[in-house]
Amino acid sequence: MTYQARFPAPFAVLGIMTDGTxxxxxxxxPxxxxxxxxQDVISRQVCSQLQAYLADPLFCFDLPLALHGTVFQSRVWQALRQIPSGSTQSYGELANRLHxxxxxxxQACGANPIPVIIPCHRVLARDGLGGFMNSTSGDPLAIKRWLLQHERRQPA
Incomplete structure (x- = not known):
């Protein structure tokens, strides 16, 4: 995988891919x-905005995105971007909204190519945490827990 940046975060190193625009x-x-x-202007913007999010969980990302998914996945990813930081929805609630x-x-959450910025971590199972990055255990759930805990904090 070719990354235009690798950004250190408290829960992982984030490999950032861009197409130049x-x-x-x-x-x-890991x-x-x-x-x-x-390595380029866009990856510099991504790193800057990730740093702002880590400092202030209420920070709203404003980045140019090039998403390649189905029409349905795009609808779900757009709906995810409307869940405010510090809030969550269940898969069922989101499904009802999208009919x-x-x-x-x-499945659309698991196919999200830009987690954190498109906040699929804010979607929970009816009776618990649910999955993250197509996993129901291990490191992905630890990352989801970290992100949710981070967003419950008020900015310093």
């Missing part, structure tokens, strides 16, 4: 992965 992907890399300074099934919403 927009953010195209964000991967969670802690300790070597950091890479931004679809909770499992379909979960």
């Amino acid at each position: 927009a953010l195209t992907g964000l991967d969670f890399l 802690p300790g992965t070597p950091v890479l300074a931004p 679809t099934a909770p499992r379909a919403v979960g």
